Amino acid sequence: MAEFLQALAQGLLIGSTYGLLALGMGLVYGVSGVVNFSHGDFISLGMFLCLALYSAFALDPYISLVITVPLMTVIGGLVYWYLLRPMVGHQFLMVVQLTLGLSLVLQNGILMVFGGQPARTPSVVESKLLILGDVVVRVPHVIAFVVSFAMAIGLYIMLRSTDFGRSIRAVHQNAHSAALMGIDVSRVQTLTFALGIGILAIAAALLLPGTPIQPAQGLRYTVITLIVVALGGMTNFVGIMLGGLIIGLSEAYGTIYLSDTLGMLLPYGIFVLIMLFRPQGLTWSSSR
Amino acid sequence: MLEVDHLVTGYGGVPVLHDVSLTLNAGEIVGLLGANNAGKTTLINSLSGMYAPMSGRIRFEGHDVTAMTPKQRVEIGIIQVPEGRLVFPDMSVRENLLLGGINARARAHRPRTMDHVLELFPRLKERLGQNAGTLSGGEQQMLAIGRALMAEAKLLMLDEPSLGLSPLFVQYIFGIIDRLHAEGLSILLIEQNLNLTLRHAQRCYVLERGKVAIEGASDVVKDDPRTRRAYLGL
Numbered sequence: 001m002a003e004f005l006q007a008l009a010q011g012l013l014i015g016s017t018y019g020l021l022a023l024g025m026g027l028v029y030g031v032s033g034v035v036n037f038s039h040g041d042f043i044s045l046g047m048f049l050c051l052a053l054y055s056a057f058a059l060d061p062y063i064s065l066v067i068t069v070p071l072m073t074v075i076g077g078l079v080y081w082y083l084l085r086p087m088v089g090h091q092f093l094m095v096v097q098l099t100l101g102l103s104l105v106l107q108n109g110i111l112m113v114f115g116g117q118p119a120r121t122p123s124v125v126e127s128k129l130l131i132l133g134d135v136v137v138r139v140p141h142v143i144a145f146v147v148s149f150a151m152a153i154g155l156y157i158m159l160r161s162t163d164f165g166r167s168i169r170a171v172h173q174n175a176h177s178a179a180l181m182g183i184d185v186s187r188v189q190t191l192t193f194a195l196g197i198g199i200l201a202i203a204a205a206l207l208l209p210g211t212p213i214q215p216a217q218g219l220r221y222t223v224i225t226l227i228v229v230a231l232g233g234m235t236n237f238v239g240i241m242l243g244g245l246i247i248g249l250s251e252a253y254g255t256i257y258l259s260d261t262l263g264m265l266l267p268y269g270i271f272v273l274i275m276l277f278r279p280q281g282l283t284w285s286s287s288r
Numbered sequence: 289m290l291e292v293d294h295l296v297t298g299y300g301g302v303p304v305l306h307d308v309s310l311t312l313n314a315g316e317i318v319g320l321l322g323a324n325n326a327g328k329t330t331l332i333n334s335l336s337g338m339y340a341p342m343s344g345r346i347r348f349e350g351h352d353v354t355a356m357t358p359k360q361r362v363e364i365g366i367i368q369v370p371e372g373r374l375v376f377p378d379m380s381v382r383e384n385l386l387l388g389g390i391n392a393r394a395r396a397h398r399p400r401t402m403d404h405v406l407e408l409f410p411r412l413k414e415r416l417g418q419n420a421g422t423l424s425g426g427e428q429q430m431l432a433i434g435r436a437l438m439a440e441a442k443l444l445m446l447d448e449p450s451l452g453l454s455p456l457f458v459q460y461i462f463g464i465i466d467r468l469h470a471e472g473l474s475i476l477l478i479e480q481n482l483n484l485t486l487r488h489a490q491r492c493y494v495l496e497r498g499k500v501a502i503e504g505a506s507d508v509v510k511d512d513p514r515t516r517r518a519y520l521g522l
Binding site: 163166169170174178179181182184 | 336357359361362367368370375378383388391
């Protein structure tokens with residue numbers, strides 16, 4: 001029973017961050033139809049930036065956010081404006097190839113700068129534990145959970161009640177009509193992509209404490225994110241967060257009850273099963 | 289107020305509009321008639337800046353707007369109500385109206401403009417919190433016009449406002465068009481409904497295969513035998 005609860009706690013805590021990763025991808029897909037295959041490598045970039053800032057200035061990953069979030073947001077904006085924007089809307093396959101290429105560039109760029117050995121970025125809270133009865137949770141996981149849900153709620157409120165948020169939804173629902181209202185569609189798409197990458201910088205710092213990182217890990221995060229987004233129904237906020245929790249839980253239960261390696265396969269097995277029986281995703285309506 | 293001068297527009301290098309010229313004076317309702325594929329929607333979208341013209345000029349209130357982006361044209365008051373209404377279906381009526389007034393010029397007085405729009409369309413007031421996708425066709429047309437008024441239109445371009453509406457709603461919408469005209473708004477009206485357009489517009493242009501075939505006061509256009517022929521695309 002203790003094992004069961006332990007896995008439950010761990011799965012929920014990590015799953016919330018998976019949900020946050022997927023929200024960024026879902027938003028970008030919603031406004032520009034871009035599926036970003038370099039998503040996971042941008043997470044890597046965020047993590048290695050934290051490592052660099054730790055090596056140079058001994059900054060804690062949580063503090064590095066002050067630098068990495070604006071930096072990654074700007075990088076995201078530039079990547080969309082100069083690389084993706086010319087292709088978006090008429091060259092779907094080119095966009096896929098471009099983001100795949102970007103993934104290789106990022107991965108090898110990181111490899112070139114940091115080398116291939118697994119690295120760690122220490123944080124003051126890294127080894128702190130929270131003990132609730134039989135369940136022991138790591139403080140970084142709790143922080144990740146709280147921040148991820150706070151971010152998700154904040155994004156939701158932003159989409160509902162600000163002009164920028166309404167512009168994002170307008171472009172998602174009908175880009176032509178949005179342009180006729182005087183919304184600059186390319187600008188909204190660029191800012192949304194930048195926002196998505198900025199969110200990744202936060203997610204990277206949340207996942208970092210206690211996790212060894214290496215340059216080739218990006219693909220794993222990309223795949224997890226794609227699965228969560230597909231489960232959630234691409235642009236459905238609640239569905240995506242729920243999808244994140246399901247993947248987090250299946251990973252946690254898999255590692256505890258099966259084995260380390262087999263356990264990592266469980267989320268994919270569950271994904272295939274859900275897609276077999278509910279190809280439309282988890283939630284009833286997939287529109288927003 | 290609006291002068292279109294020898295406009296040529298097309299897609300992928302193939303012109304759809306050939307050398308179209310038209311004018312619209314402040315406070316006028318001008319009708320734009322023509323069969324399907326005559327180029328009416330292409331023309332209105334060119335005026336909105338959705339396509340760059342291959343040649344020709346568009347002037348609005350004395351300024352050359354040919355090179356302006358759609359956003360800049362909205363900001364100077366050229367507003368389109370698109371064919372099929374294209375309201376944002378998964379947003380509330382209120383949110384649709386707020387989006388209508390999102391341009392820099394209109395944003396500051398949105399509350400006041402919204403009061404005016406809701407007074408014009410009491411039905412929308414009852415449905416403020418409802419998603420636009422759940423409205424009837426007629427209500428969506430009201431919303432589409434209301435959204436354009438929120439943008440503080442100086443020139444309102446209506447693309448097929450009666451499309452798919454019941455006769456009662458058509459009458460209502462044209463009543464609104466007359467009222468907006470009486471308030472001094474300039475209106476460019478694209479319509480399939482020939483008689484209705486001729487009755488409400490002061491002047492009309494008939495487009496035929498991307499060219500202006502007939503133009504003049506509505507009475508003159510009405511009696512021209514070529515009008516019906518062009519309209520039927522014969």
